[in-house]
Amino acid sequence: MKANIVLLPGDGIGPEVVSAAVRVLEAIGQRFGHTFKFTEHLIGGCAIDQTGNPLPEATLEACRTADAVLLGAVGGPKWDDPRASVRPEQGLLGLRRGLGVFANLRPVRVHPALIEASPLKPDRLQGVDLIVVRELTGGLYFGQPKKREWVNGQYHAVDTLEYSETEIERIVDLAFRLACQRRKKVSSVDKANVLESSRLWREVTNRVAQRYPDILLEHVLVDTAAMRLISAPHSFDVVVTENMFGDILTDEAAVLVGSMGMLPSASLNGKHGGLYEPIHGSAPDIAGQGIANPIGTILSAAMLLRYSLGLEQEARAIERAVDRAIEEGCRTRDLGGSLSTTAMTDAVIERLG
Ligand SMILES: NC(=O)C1=CN([C@@H]2O[C@H](COP(=O)(O)OP(=O)(O)OC[C@H]3O[C@@H](n4cnc5c(N)ncnc54)[C@H](O)[C@@H]3O)[C@@H](O)[C@H]2O)C=CC1
Numbered sequence: 616m617k618a619n620i621v622l623l624p625g626d627g628i629g630p631e632v633v634s635a636a637v638r639v640l641e642a643i644g645q646r647f648g649h650t651f652k653f654t655e656h657l658i659g660g661c662a663i664d665q666t667g668n669p670l671p672e673a674t675l676e677a678c679r680t681a682d683a684v685l686l687g688a689v690g691g692p693k694w695d696d697p698r699a700s701v702r703p704e705q706g707l708l709g710l711r712r713g714l715g716v717f718a719n720l721r722p723v724r725v726h727p728a729l730i731e732a733s734p735l736k737p738d739r740l741q742g743v744d745l746i747v748v749r750e751l752t753g754g755l756y757f758g759q760p761k762k763r764e765w766v767n768g769q770y771h772a773v774d775t776l777e778y779s780e781t782e783i784e785r786i787v788d789l790a791f792r793l794a795c796q797r798r799k800k801v802s803s804v805d806k807a808n809v810l811e812s813s814r815l816w817r818e819v820t821n822r823v824a825q826r827y828p829d830i831l832l833e834h835v836l837v838d839t840a841a842m843r844l845i846s847a848p849h850s851f852d853v854v855v856t857e858n859m860f861g862d863i864l865t866d867e868a869a870v871l872v873g874s875m876g877m878l879p880s881a882s883l884n885g886k887h888g889g890l891y892e893p894i895h896g897s898a899p900d901i902a903g904q905g906i907a908n909p910i911g912t913i914l915s916a917a918m919l920l921r922y923s924l925g926l927e928q929e930a931r932a933i934e935r936a937v938d939r940a941i942e943e944g945c946r947t948r949d950l951g952g953s954l955s956t957t958a959m960t961d962a963v964i965e966r967l968g
């Protein structure tokens with residue numbers, strides 16, 4: 616098959632992990648006889664530096680027409696002035712909204728070989744396999760008004776948490792459909808004891824649940840969910856939640872798997888090709904040193920093959936190669952090893968089978 620993949624390396628470690636994943640995709644393409652055409656575009660801080668815009672029109676247009684998009688990360692201290700009106704993160708949020716990819720899938724599977732290095736109790740981690748379905752184009756990151764105003768001699772700042780029934784229904788329905796293929800449990804995470812948007816979320820979720828009588832539904836308050844993610848991660852199968860709650864809970868879930876560098880994601884809407892990115896940020900503290908863990912981005916590339924190109928066998932080949940590399944002791948620094956980004960990528964490519 617032939618596919619056009621847009622690459623958005625972005626800032627910090629973004630270019631390092633994206634080029635690692637491209638090497639894996641090229642190796643898979645060679646092995647299975649596919650031609651992937653890669654086209655690179657600007658997003659985030661580097662786009663601000665070169666064009667003044669964190670999401671240049673050429674980038675959005677290229678992403679709209681691509682078969683899939685693979686992104687690294689955006690942002691960093693260079694662009695962190697809190698008063699700046701143009702910020703790298705606006706590029707990423709604009710891209711997600713522009714592509715309409717409302718469903719962000721973040722699978723969290725604990726690798727048995729990484730359990731012993733974890734600060735958490737081994738019996739809590741054994742066999743943990745959950746997926747967070749994060750609403751990605753609404754909620755607190757997008758609601759209006761979002762502004763800062765000078766009122767009576769001081770600034771007031773406003774963010775808005777807003778959802779329509781349609782926005783809630785489509786993401787919750789997707790979570791239920793996923794649960795049908797898994798262990799048949801949905802945990803809907805909200806803050807319904809305080810937030811009106813969460814009370815609507817619960818109502819709509821209960822309505823959707825009636826269409827799925829075989830799926831067990833529980834409602835969990837987000838603070839309790841944060842605690843249970845560490846104390847009883849086994850109790851989760853499919854977790855569905857608001858944009859910011861999902862953002863925070865998945866960074867927490869990275870502790871279960873051993874590092875921020877391990878977790879992939881796919882952002883989908885059933886129409887556009889899809890946007891794939893690791894869950895981590897631009898990691899300015901390690902950028903440019905060649906030591907970033909590329910696994911989250913490599914596994915995102917596997918999700919790209921599965922969801923956007925329908926190449927299940929190829930996606931599995933990558934996931935198996937990652938599993939074998941970990942099993943056989945290959946580790947970057949974040950996992951207590953000494954392999955560089957390139958050496959870890961080589962280890963995966965050697966095991967593609
Ligand atoms: N999707 C995106 O583009 C995101 C961008 N950001 C941006 O990234 C910048 C840095 O944010 P932070 O809060 O430091 O979060 P971060 O995720 O970049 O880093 C948090 C910690 O995890 C480590 N880490 C992250 N990815 C790693 C990898 N692949 N291998 C090894 N270690 C890794 C970092 O070294 C750091 O110690 C900020 O400008 C933030 O806005 C943050 C999160 C997501």
Ligand SMILES: CC(C)CC(=O)C(=O)O
Nearest residue numbers: 704707708862894895896
């Ligand atoms: C940088 C933000 C826009 C998002 C974020 O932290 C994430 O998607 O994980």
Ligand SMILES: [Mg+2]
Nearest residue numbers: 862863866894
């Ligand atoms: Mg995040």
